[in-house]
Amino acid sequence: MSRFYALTLLLLLMLPWAASAGEPRSGADLLACARHNWVTSSYHGSEDLKVFRADFSKEFRMEVWSAQENKQVMIRLLAPAAEAGSGYLLKGDQLWYYSPAAGQAVPLPSASLSQAFLGSDLNLEDLYRGTLSEQYTVKLAGSRKDKSGRLIDHLVLTPKPEAPVVYGRLELDLLDSNCAVLLMDTYDQRNSLIRETSFSDFVVRGGRVIPTKTISNDLLHQGNYSESTVDPSFELDIAIPPERFSLACLADDSQCGSP
Amino acid sequence: MKTVGAYGHAPLQRKNNVNGENRYKMTNELVVRTERLSKSYVADGIETPAVRGVNLKIRAGEFAALAGPSGSGKSTLLHLIGGLLRPTSGQVWIEQQALGGLTPDQLARLRLRRIGFVFQAYNLIPVLTALENTEFVMELQGVPEGQRRDRALELLSILEIAEYADRFPNKLSGGEQQRVAVARAVAARPALVLADEPTANLDSESGQKLMDLLRRLNHERGVTFLFASHDPRLLNQVERVIELHDGVIG
Amino acid sequence: MRFSLRLAWRNLSRNRRRSVLTLLAVLLPVLILDLMWGFSNAVQRNLFESTTQLETGHLQVHRADYRQLQTGLPLIQNVTPVLQIIAQDPAIERFAVRLDLPALAAHGDRSRGVLLRGVRPGKAGQLSALDKWVRTGRPLKAGDRKVALAGSNLLKALHLKVGQSVILLSASLRTGTGVLIPKVVGSLAPPSPQLSRSIIELPLADARSLVHNPQAASSVVVLLKDISGPWDQSRIEREARSLQAKLGPDYLVETWAELAPATVGLFKIIQPLYLAFSLIFFLLGGLVVLNTLYLSVLERTRELGVVLALGSSRRRVLGWIEVEAVLLAGLGALLGSALGLALVGWGSLGFRLPGFYAEFVSIGLNNIFYLSISPAEAALSAGLMFVLALTAAAYPGWRAARLEPVEAMHFAG
Ligand SMILES: Nc1ncnc2c1ncn2[C@@H]1O[C@H](COP(=O)(O)OP(=O)(O)OP(=O)(O)O)[C@@H](O)[C@H]1O
Ligand SMILES: [Mg+2]
Numbered sequence: 001m002s003r004f005y006a007l008t009l010l011l012l013l014m015l016p017w018a019a020s021a022g023e024p025r026s027g028a029d030l031l032a033c034a035r036h037n038w039v040t041s042s043y044h045g046s047e048d049l050k051v052f053r054a055d056f057s058k059e060f061r062m063e064v065w066s067a068q069e070n071k072q073v074m075i076r077l078l079a080p081a082a083e084a085g086s087g088y089l090l091k092g093d094q095l096w097y098y099s100p101a102a103g104q105a106v107p108l109p110s111a112s113l114s115q116a117f118l119g120s121d122l123n124l125e126d127l128y129r130g131t132l133s134e135q136y137t138v139k140l141a142g143s144r145k146d147k148s149g150r151l152i153d154h155l156v157l158t159p160k161p162e163a164p165v166v167y168g169r170l171e172l173d174l175l176d177s178n179c180a181v182l183l184m185d186t187y188d189q190r191n192s193l194i195r196e197t198s199f200s201d202f203v204v205r206g207g208r209v210i211p212t213k214t215i216s217n218d219l220l221h222q223g224n225y226s227e228s229t230v231d232p233s234f235e236l237d238i239a240i241p242p243e244r245f246s247l248a249c250l251a252d253d254s255q256c257g258s259p
Numbered sequence: 260m261k262t263v264g265a266y267g268h269a270p271l272q273r274k275n276n277v278n279g280e281n282r283y284k285m286t287n288e289l290v291v292r293t294e295r296l297s298k299s300y301v302a303d304g305i306e307t308p309a310v311r312g313v314n315l316k317i318r319a320g321e322f323a324a325l326a327g328p329s330g331s332g333k334s335t336l337l338h339l340i341g342g343l344l345r346p347t348s349g350q351v352w353i354e355q356q357a358l359g360g361l362t363p364d365q366l367a368r369l370r371l372r373r374i375g376f377v378f379q380a381y382n383l384i385p386v387l388t389a390l391e392n393t394e395f396v397m398e399l400q401g402v403p404e405g406q407r408r409d410r411a412l413e414l415l416s417i418l419e420i421a422e423y424a425d426r427f428p429n430k431l432s433g434g435e436q437q438r439v440a441v442a443r444a445v446a447a448r449p450a451l452v453l454a455d456e457p458t459a460n461l462d463s464e465s466g467q468k469l470m471d472l473l474r475r476l477n478h479e480r481g482v483t484f485l486f487a488s489h490d491p492r493l494l495n496q497v498e499r500v501i502e503l504h505d506g507v508i509g
Numbered sequence: 510m511r512f513s514l515r516l517a518w519r520n521l522s523r524n525r526r527r528s529v530l531t532l533l534a535v536l537l538p539v540l541i542l543d544l545m546w547g548f549s550n551a552v553q554r555n556l557f558e559s560t561t562q563l564e565t566g567h568l569q570v571h572r573a574d575y576r577q578l579q580t581g582l583p584l585i586q587n588v589t590p591v592l593q594i595i596a597q598d599p600a601i602e603r604f605a606v607r608l609d610l611p612a613l614a615a616h617g618d619r620s621r622g623v624l625l626r627g628v629r630p631g632k633a634g635q636l637s638a639l640d641k642w643v644r645t646g647r648p649l650k651a652g653d654r655k656v657a658l659a660g661s662n663l664l665k666a667l668h669l670k671v672g673q674s675v676i677l678l679s680a681s682l683r684t685g686t687g688v689l690i691p692k693v694v695g696s697l698a699p700p701s702p703q704l705s706r707s708i709i710e711l712p713l714a715d716a717r718s719l720v721h722n723p724q725a726a727s728s729v730v731v732l733l734k735d736i737s738g739p740w741d742q743s744r745i746e747r748e749a750r751s752l753q754a755k756l757g758p759d760y761l762v763e764t765w766a767e768l769a770p771a772t773v774g775l776f777k778i779i780q781p782l783y784l785a786f787s788l789i790f791f792l793l794g795g796l797v798v799l800n801t802l803y804l805s806v807l808e809r810t811r812e813l814g815v816v817l818a819l820g821s822s823r824r825r826v827l828g829w830i831e832v833e834a835v836l837l838a839g840l841g842a843l844l845g846s847a848l849g850l851a852l853v854g855w856g857s858l859g860f861r862l863p864g865f866y867a868e869f870v871s872i873g874l875n876n877i878f879y880l881s882i883s884p885a886e887a888a889l890s891a892g893l894m895f896v897l898a899l900t901a902a903a904y905p906g907w908r909a910a911r912l913e914p915v916e917a918m919h920f921a922g
Contacts, residue, residue, distance in 0.1 A: 051682055058682055082685045082721075097613075101688035102676050106615040109622055343818055343915045364822055371820025378918065384812055386519035396819050398512050443819075 027140035027155050033179035034172075037208045042067040045234025046078070054223035065244050072245040076253075089250045098250045105247045135163035136170070143176065151176035180209040194219050201229075206236050289354070290451045290483050291317035291340055296349035297506075298335050309335040311506040312349070317485055319450070322477045324486035326494055327503035333487035334455050336503065340485065341374050341453045342366040354450055371399055375444025375482075377454035382440035383428040389415065389439045390424040396447035414442040418472050434465030441473060445482055455487045463492060470496045517832040520805070527801050528837065534797030535841025535898050536848070538790040542890040543849025545790075547856060547880035549783045553776060554738040555878055557765075559700070560772045563641065565765040566604075566730035567745050568752060570595070573761045575727075584608075584684075585760075588726035594755050595729060600748050602734040605629065608716040609727040612679040614659070614709060616667040623663060624707045625677065627716020639697050639710050646671045646695025653712045657691040660705035661698050671696055677709070679719040687719030739776060740883070742766065787890075791897055799901035802834060806905040813909050814917025823910035830909050834902030841898070842891040850887060856880030 025033070042065075049060040061079035066072060073090040077083045085100045096105045136157040143153045155172040159165040168191050173183040180202055186195040195218060199211035212232055218224035241257030243249055249256035298310040309332040317323060325333045338344040340351055342358050351358045353373055358366065370376075375396070383392045393411035402410070415421040418438040420431075428436055437457055444452050457473075458466035470493055476482045486493060494500055502509050521528040561567050570591055575583030585591065588606055595604050608627035613620055626639070630649035640648040644661055657675065659667075669675055671693050679687040691711055699705050717723050733748055735741075745764050753762040766773045806813070813826060859879045 053682070056683065080685070086686060097678070099678065099686060099688050101686075102615075102678065102690065104676070106613065106676055106678060107618055107620050108613065109620050338915055341818070367817070367820050367822050369820075370818065374820070376815075376818055378815065378818075382815060384516075384816065386516065386523055391515075399819070399821050399825070 025140075027138035030140060030153055030155060030174060030176075030179060031138050031172075034174055034181055037179060037181075037210060040066075040208070040236045041069065042238055042240050043070075043234065043236055044238060044240065046231045048229045048231075050227045052223065052225050052227070054221075065240055067240050067242075067245065074245055074250065087250050089245065089247065091245060096247060096250055103251075105250050135159050135165050141171075152182070178209045180211070203232055205234075208236070210234075288319040289316055289352070290319050290321070291315065291485065292352040293340065294350050296336070296339060296351060297347050298332075298339055298344060299347045309506050310339060310346075313506070313508055315340075315501065315508065317451070317483065319483055320477070320481050321499060322474065322484050322497050323499040323501060324488055324494055324497040325503050326489060326500050328489060331503045332506035333489075333503055335506075337453050337455050337485070337487045340451075341376060342370055371396065371447070373450045375447055375449040375452040377437065377440045377444050377452065377457045379456040380433070380460045383436055383443075385428050388425050388427055389420065389431065389435075389442075392428070392439050393442045393446050396443055400447060410446050411442065414446050415439075417476070418442050432465070433460045434462075434469060437461060437465075437469055438472065441469070441476075445476055445480070449482075451483045451485060453485050453487075456490070457486065458488065458490050458493050466490065466492050513829055513832050514836075516829055517836055520809070520829075521833055521836060524805060524808075527805060531798055531801040531837050532841045532844070534794050534801070535838050535894055536845035538794035539842050539845025539890050539894045540849040540852070541790055542787055542894075543846065543853055543882055543887060544856075544880075545783060545786060546886050546890065547849075547853035547882045548878065549779060550738065550740075550881045550883075550886075551856070551878040552779060553740075554881065556772055556775060557739050560769045561732070561736075561765045563639065565768040567733045567736055567765055568731040568749050569763050569765075569768055570729040570731070570752070570756060571727070571761045571763065573759050575761065584720060584722070584725045584727055585729075586722060587724040588729065589724060591726075591729055591756060591760065595731060595752070598752065598755070600733055600751075602732045604729055604731045606713060606726045607728045607730055608713055608720070608725060610679050610716060610719060612677050612709075612719065614663065614667060615676040615678065616669045616673070619667050621663060621666055622707070623659075623677075623709050624704075625679070625716055625719070626708065626710050627713040628710060629713045639699065639708070642697040642699045644696050644698040646693070648695065649710065649712060653694075654715060655689070655691045656694045657709050657711040657715075658695040658697050659693055659710075660708040661696040662702060662705035663707060663709070664693070664696055666706060669693060675709075677711075677719065681720070684720040684722065687721060689715055689719055691715060737881070739766075739773075791893060794894055795897045795901045798834070798838065798898045799904060802830065802837075802902045803905040803908070805833075806830060806909045809909075810912065810917050811919075813912055814914045814919075817912060817914040818918060826912075827906045827910040830906035831899065831902060834899050834906070838895045838898030838902075842895040845894070846887060846891040849890070850882070853880045853882045 044063075044065050046061065046063045049062070051058050051060075059079070060077060060083065063076045063078060065074045071092060074087065075090075076087040077085070087098050089096045089098070089105070093110075095108045097108050098105045136159055139156045139158070141154045141156045143151055146152050152173050153176050155174065157170040157172070159167070159169075166189070167186055168189040169187040171185040171187070172181055174181045181199055183199070184197045185193055186197070188194045195216060197214060197216045199214055201213040202209050202211050204210075210230075212230040213227070215227045216225060243255060243257035246255065293313050293315045296310060296313040296315070297308065299306045299308045301307075311332075313336060315336075325336060327333055335344065339346050340353075342351070342353070342361070346359075353369060356369065358369070361369065383389075384395060387395060390408075390411055393415060394407045397407040397410065412421060412424065415424055418441060420435055420438050420442075423431055423435060423439075428439070431439065437460075441452075441454075441457070444454075454473075458469060461469060473484060474496060477484055484497075486497065488494060570585075572583050572585050592604070592606070595601055606629060608625075610625040610627070612623055612625045614623040615621075628639075628649070630651050630653050639658065643658065646658065649656065649658065657677075659669065659675065664670065667675065674690050674692050677687075677689045677691065679689075689711075697705070697708055697710065699708060714723070717725050731752070733745060736745060742764070745766075749762045749764050753760070756762060816826065817823075856878070857880050859877050861877050
């Protein structure tokens with residue numbers, strides 16, 4: 001499920017590439033560098049999502065395919081048993097859901113994008129905001145050394161005055177050496193911290209530094225958090241047949257072509 | 260009000276001793292006394308003297324009239340004596356009571372107890388019957404209802420209008436109306452009845468009749484009358500004529 | 510006093526037209542106020558009933574944390590103990606179990622977020638059943654399964670017709686995903702267009718199958734005995750506290766006022782509005798009384814002069830005028846009350862305002878009004894007008910008492 005965090009982040013990173021070599025790196029440069037870690041033409045992997053509530057927790061397992069820089073995404077739920085076989089298909093800004101009980105793919109209204117995905121601390125809304133990056137002004141707010149002596153850069157992303165953005169501010173900590181994002185803090189319009197997301201267990205694959213563990217804390221609701229783990233066996237930049245992102249495939253695995 | 264209450268109804272309590280004789284004639288008891296009484300009206304900044312330096316005495320049982328041409332001050336003098344107007348200077352006494360020091364309410368009490376009024380016209384309360392009009396002042400005085408009724412009916416029959424007792428004023432002739440007004444004034448047993456032109460609106464026959472009746476009341480009951488009039492028929496009937504010219508007794 | 514009364518009565522009958530006018534000036538405001546208050550109460554009762562009977566009940570029981578819970582459904586997992594307590598409460602007239610669920614309705618290539626309302630069809634569910642809004646098709650029946658009624662605007666949005674099936678999806682973290690494909694047997698036309706775009710009514714058992722829990726409920730809706738309008742709020746609140754004490758901290762008992770703040774807000778608009786109108790009527794009535802009594806004093810100036818000359822005290826004259834005012838105001842207030850109460854009594858049987866169906870329905874009213882007026886309100890309208898008329902009479906009375914007898918007698922009026 002870290003794929004979703006990745007997607008979220010990716011949108012933040014879609015800033016105009018403005019780095020010029022040799023000069024000290026600006027906030028925009030750093031963000032662009034971080035973005036490089038995430039830009040994949042395609043992706044295939046399996047993930048675990050654990051959702052924790054004060055009195056309750058639930059674990060999902062799913063398989064995810066994406067292509068065209070996440071413009072096409074297919075999610076197939078494998079567990080729990082009650083949800084197994086259902087899935088989501090995302091194409092551009094359209095979303096479908098399939099449940100074996102319904103027996104057909106159901107188009108989801110755009111409103112469902114802003115609702116909690118599978119009840120987790122995430123919603124799909126941000127995924128479709130392709131222009132999100134243009135809505136923010138990036139600033140390098142400072143750098144520091146962490147306990148193990150690594151240089152950490154701190155970026156502050158503030159919405160441009162007229163931007164239609166629900167958040168008040170985003171703050172990122174990333175490793176100066178490889179632009180791996182370690183922490184993302186989300187603030188609301190009143191400038192209080194509402195969500196804390198941390199990234200860890202990085203894997204280097206094809207020149208990209210990719211976190212396999214993401215923990216997101218809902219600070220508004222005590223005890224609400226979600227943890228997602230990507231199986232390290234994921235593949236990047238592979239060829240995925242276009243049928244994979246079809247309604248036929250969503251409803252019937254035999255229609256998906258060979259991976 | 261002790262000054263007013265002190266008068267009582269003493270002179271009229273002796274009614275049963277009368278036997279047609281006017282026992283009250285020429286008592287020395289003064290009912291009215293005025294001293295250098297003057298009244299000027301001020302209208303639009305112009306001062307009109309209406310009564311000037313009048314010294315006048317009316318004894319109990321008198322049957323007197325103020326006479327004089329129109330505008331000579333008769334009504335004004337009568338109103339001053341009745342406590343309806345305040346003099347510009349001078350003083351009025353009603354049975355030894357000086358009016359000058361009394362409040363409007365005290366004056367009203369005095370009028371109610373001691374003075375009866377008969378005006379030229381529009382005398383009666385239109386929504387009350389002849390009998391009720393006659394009872395009106397007694398009602399204000401607090402005379403009990405039965406007594407009130409008896410006295411009113413008695414007077415109405417003396418004044419020969421008992422048969423109209425239940426008529427409303429607009430169903431009575433001018434002379435009948437004036438007789439009801441007289442009945443009302445006398446029924447309250449005042450020391451003095453002031454009557455301003457009581458015959459002015461009446462034909463000569465009615466006027467004559469009214470004067471006869473008033474004369475009878477004066478004789479039989481000793482009621483003191485002071486008229487204001489220039490009606491010769493009236494002036495012929497009274498015992499004393501007080502001439503008034505330009506506000507001066509002459 | 511009897512004399513004064515007779516005098517006043519005769520004076521009033523002397524100028525009949527004016528007295529009748531004054532009488533009307535007192536009578537009409539009282540009558541209009543009684544009717545207006547009766548109607549205001551009818552509107553309030555109407556709003557109250559359409560809110561409480563179909564929507565909120567007088568009281569509702571939820572899970573204690575239902576307002577804080579943002580994710581997952583705020584369901585009472587097992588409603589049976591709650592129902593046992595409610596069934597034993599003597600103040601409760603009836604109650605119904607509801608299962609309200611946010612869900613997705615899909616048909617063909619369209620879908621919409623909807624509100625599912627699971628109710629027990631038939632008598633037990635009366636409190637929640639949306640039978641009153643059924644426009645086409647049929648209401649739910651006892652024993653129905655896999656059928657639903659949907660708001661007519663929703664049917665339009667989904668290109669769905671009565672007789673076709675609709676896919677209902679419900680998903681929550683706790684209950685997982687539920688799918689149901691009922692047949693639409695009727696359309697609903699609720700007052701609010703927004704509700705018409707989102708409401709789907711289905712049997713409670715079906716709604717429970719969507720959350721995989723045969724004991725679940727989102728709320729228990731309670732109607733209390735002998736409640737007729739928002740004026741009974743203190744009793745409703747008392748009962749809420751008592752029920753809350755019995756149910757304990759796991760549940761939250763709320764009154765209709767907490768559940769429908771918009772309706773309460775509407776009352777807050779209506780009441781001052783009616784108050785303003787009432788004030789205007791009172792003032793107009795007062796002015797007419799003042800005017801007519803003043804004229805009648807003016808007309809009698811000469812006569813009052815004679816009365817004052819004869820030795821009547823000023824207090825006495827003032828008293829006569831006041832007695833007249835008391836007679837007029839008392840009679841007017843009495844007649845106005847009698848007429849007003851008769852009309853309100855007639856209107857209490859219920860009546861429809863022709864031609865306003867859509868306007869009323871759009872603000873959540875039923876086009877049938879039951880007038881009512883409380884004894885206190887009736888007494889207030891009559892009493893206030895009476896006092897106002899007496900106050901208005903004070904000025905002419907004062908004028909009369911202040912007349913100078915000689916001048917008054919010479920008055921040419
Ligand atoms: N209210 C008043 N204001 C001003 N002047 C007045 C007033 N009343 C009377 N007068 C004047 O005072 C004078 C006396 O008037 P009064 O009425 O006493 O006369 P009168 O002898 O009664 O006359 P009449 O026989 O016409 O009734 C007159 O010149 C009159 O114009
Ligand atoms: Mg005169």
